[in-house]
Amino acid sequence: MTELAQREVVEPLVASTVLPRTHARPDTAEVRRFTSGVRIGDLLALLGAAAAALALTTLISSQIAPMRGVLAFVVVAYALFLVVYAVLVSLDETGPVVRDRVIAVLVQSGAFLLVGTLASVLVYTVGRGFRSMLHLNMFTQDMTLAGPLDPLTRGGVMHAIVGTLIQISIALAITIPLGVTTALFLSEVPGRFARFVRTIVEAMTALPSIVAGLFILATFVLMLGFDKSGLAAGLAITVMMLPIMIRAADVVFRLVPHTLKEASLGLGAGQLRTVLHVVLPTSRSGLTTAIILATARGIGETSPVLLTAGFTASLNANPLSGPMVSLPLLTFQFVKSPQQTMVDRGFGAAVVLMGLVLVLFVLARVLGSQDVAKRAARRQRRRARAVRRQALTRRAAALVRRSAPADPDHSGSSHRSTSA
Structure with a gap:
């Protein structure tokens, strides 16, 4: 190839080659543009x-x-x-x-x-x-020995705290399994009956709380003959919580990707195994949100508790018999009192109720955020800590053996036995 032909081949290649950024001229440097932030x-x-x-x-x-x-x-x-x-x-x-x-x-x-x-x-x-x-008796005493004219150093809301925890526990024990299974039926078994159930659930969402209390009072207390108790109040709260739980869980289950279900069914798993091992683990965080929404709906109810459990000033930890008061009902009764100390106790009960809701919210979030990846990482960290503890134990035992002085009696006896 002649020299002229080599120039015709090499010069276009050199001209099309992009020079490194270090060789670029200052006047042709790229200007960075910001697309976010406040101007x-x-x-x-x-x-x-x-x-x-x-x-x-x-x-x-x-x-x-x-x-x-x-x-x-x-x-x-x-x-x-x-x-x-x-x-x-x-x-x-x-x-x-x-x-x-x-x-x-x-x-x-x-x-x-x-x-x-x-x-x-x-x-x-x-x-x-x-x-x-500011007074510790607010959390450790009830109102049995305290009256409207007594100072804040006497009496408390311990009976209302216990009553609220018992009633909301009964309601959650009924609402969670029933709400989850109903939502699974609505999402996994579509049909006319599922549409009918969804319509009823949506209609119950706007049900007044006083109607729920009257329903439990008429059926559970008057017709069946049970006493007004914490169990009746828990059932009334369940009626209020159940529609919220079903609607929220139904929305969560419908957000599960169909590809995951199809993959499970394609691998030979039945619908029950798909629900247990695919749908429910995928919807864990969403179900936690549904439980929080239902709890927030039921824990602040006043009229159903007043109709089904009554009001009392003493502690009652038996949900099967006797009146049982809750924090919202206690707040309502105390705040409408003309005495300033009772009003202060009512607002204190409201603060305790907000703190209880916050604790339940944090607990539900912590339990709901434990997915498969986080549990595997937590197990791996535990194994790493166990391995480090074993290594430290072996190292400490080796240092003890090295620093321990030799036993003269033992060495002498061994020497005599060797000579013999």
């Missing part, structure tokens, strides 16, 4: 719109149309804020971007309002019940 212009637009809305609302309320109350001022200021913010964003952005920013502000404002409302309720309840929570 200074967006923040200034928000602050400017808020300041303008506040100023305009103050001008309107003081000069044009006087407003009465803080709520009217806040509503007008928020409406003006949205208008001004949309105008400011429209100066630099297009129509879809303006709509997107305004909708984002609306969604974030709703979330902030929800969190603020929840925080205000919690802070107010804890602030009102803080005085009663």
Whole structure:
């Protein structure tokens, strides 16, 4: 090949070769672009719109149309804020971007309002019940020997705590297996009867709590002849919890991928084994959420407990006989009292109820998050710790053997036996 032909082959290859980044010229360096985060212009637009809305609302309320109350001022200021913010964003952005920013502000404002409302309720309840929570007798005594005029150093809500735990345990023991099996029937055995059951469940979701209490009172207490007790209250709470549990579990089971079920059936497993080994383990976290929702629905009921279990000031740990009070019912009875000490005890009972719900929520989350991978990792960590402990034990035994002095009597006897 001639020299001219070699140049014609090599020069295009050299020209098409991409040089490394180190040899690139400074004026052609790539500029990094950020697609997330808060820009200074967006923040200034928000602050400017808020300041303008506040100023305009103050001008309107003081000069044009006087407003009465803080709520009217806040509503007008928020409406003006949205208008001004949309105008400011429209100066630099297009129509879809303006709509997107305004909708984002609306969604974030709703979330902030929800969190603020929840925080205000919690802070107010804890602030009102803080005085009663400072005394240990609040958790260790009942109201048998305490009256409305007694100070906070006497009496407590121990009987209501025990009653709430017993009633919610009875309700959960009935609701969880019955709700899970019903949800499995609705998702795994479709048909006319399943549609009928789903309709009934959806209708029971809006059932008033007083109707549930009256139903258990009429059937379990009056017709069957049982006494008002914690068991009757647990049954009434079950009626309230069961529709929530069935609907939530049904949604969770329908979210299980069909490919997992088809793979199990394709490997020769029956429907029962597929449900036990595929559907239920996959839906563990979702079922935990369903249990939490059902518990939150039933643990705060007052009227069913009052109709089916009555009210008492003493501790009753027997769910089969005798009246049994719960924390929501005790809170209702104490807060409507004219005595300040009883009102403080009522708010203290509300704080205890919120703490109990929080403990149940955390416990359910911990138990529900234990999937197969986490259990395998936990077993592996336990094995590693056991291996390390065995290695440390062997090392300590070796050090003891090395540092132990030789026994002169034993060495002498061994020497004499060797000589003999």
